[in-house]
Amino acid sequence: MGVDVGGTKILGVAVDPAEPNVIVHERKVATPAGGAAALLAAIEDLVTSLSPDCLALGIGAAGLVDLDGVLRYGPNLPGAIEVDFKHRLAHVAPAIAVDNDNTCATWAEFRIGAGAGASDGVFVGLGTGLGAGIVAAGAIVRGAHGFAGEAGHMIVQPGGVECVCGRFGCWERYASGAALARMAQETVAAGRGLAFMATAATAADIRGEDVTRAFRAGDRDAAEVVDTMAGWTAQGLAILIGLLDPAVIVLGGGVTEELGEDLSRRVASRVPEFLMGAAFRPPVPVRPAVLGNRAAAHGAVLLALDELS
Numbered sequence: 551m552g553v554d555v556g557g558t559k560i561l562g563v564a565v566d567p568a569e570p571n572v573i574v575h576e577r578k579v580a581t582p583a584g585g586a587a588a589l590l591a592a593i594e595d596l597v598t599s600l601s602p603d604c605l606a607l608g609i610g611a612a613g614l615v616d617l618d619g620v621l622r623y624g625p626n627l628p629g630a631i632e633v634d635f636k637h638r639l640a641h642v643a644p645a646i647a648v649d650n651d652n653t654c655a656t657w658a659e660f661r662i663g664a665g666a667g668a669s670d671g672v673f674v675g676l677g678t679g680l681g682a683g684i685v686a687a688g689a690i691v692r693g694a695h696g697f698a699g700e701a702g703h704m705i706v707q708p709g710g711v712e713c714v715c716g717r718f719g720c721w722e723r724y725a726s727g728a729a730l731a732r733m734a735q736e737t738v739a740a741g742r743g744l745a746f747m748a749t750a751a752t753a754a755d756i757r758g759e760d761v762t763r764a765f766r767a768g769d770r771d772a773a774e775v776v777d778t779m780a781g782w783t784a785q786g787l788a789i790l791i792g793l794l795d796p797a798v799i800v801l802g803g804g805v806t807e808e809l810g811e812d813l814s815r816r817v818a819s820r821v822p823e824f825l826m827g828a829a830f831r832p833p834v835p836v837r838p839a840v841l842g843n844r845a846a847a848h849g850a851v852l853l854a855l856d857e858l859s
């Protein structure tokens with residue numbers, strides 16, 4: 551089984567080990583308030599209800615997960631600090647793998663999704679925030695402590711927009727659903743962007759979804775906001791391309807699900823202006839993810855099965 555532990559929901563998926571690429575059961579529950587104990591109880595309940603004799607359990611958690619399977623810090627999981635998933639759930643399954651949720655999504659997309667076949671690649675999930683993962687020489691890159699791939703908090707604009715991490719100018723403030731919302735609010739403050747207000751009572755209520763919906767309806771202000779975000783996305787990707795020389799970039803997350811190729815095409819077209827020697831290197835394809843919001847849970851179970859073999 552694979553479990554994706556997010557800030558608002560916990561998704562569990564079950565696969566048959568003989569055919570792990572196919573999800574046979576799934577169930578979603580709301581993430582409980584009440585800290586680590588409530589979180590662990592909810593996961594245990596989910597696992598036993600979906601798969602009473604679970605052979606291998608993979609957990610993808612939103613936050614910093616170390617190499618021992620401990621969630622050190624999960625800013626979107628209230629009270630979840632120093633949660634030792636691996637030991638506290640040991641009675642639920644004989645084999646347990648725990649990773650960051652984006653690491654799990656990365657593995658799924660590069661094993662069976664949009665990046666399949668590439669041995670070097672980068673996954674960037676554009677959701678409420680921005681999470682990323684790295685595959686190099688066919689393996690997930692975890693770093694010395696398990697924290698590799700935290701690209702969302704690379705500072706791309708010193709002194710820029712304040713971030714949830716307490717610093718200023720992080721990439722995810724410029725490339726995410728939250729970034730779309732902020733840019734749309736700025737458009738409204740400048741006296742434009744009427745389409746963003748279709749379901750929002752005030753400008754402060756505008757969400758990323760209001761922008762993607764207006765974009766799909768052909769709104770010009772929305773196209774401008776999406777173009778701006780695509781440029782910022784490309785700027786961060788160029789840093790990762792310079793550093794890692796990937797064969798392919800996979801864009802995932804809810805924003806990409808809404809915008810698909812309209813976004814990936816715009817992003818790909820902007821990368822060269824930020825990349826050293828772009829004219830002398832093959833362009834790196836930017837592809838939308840294909841596994842949707844099951845990627846992290848599915849990748850978690852694939853990683854757990856890897857531990858068994």
Ligand SMILES: [Zn+2]
Binds near residue numbers: 717
């Ligand atoms: Zn940050």
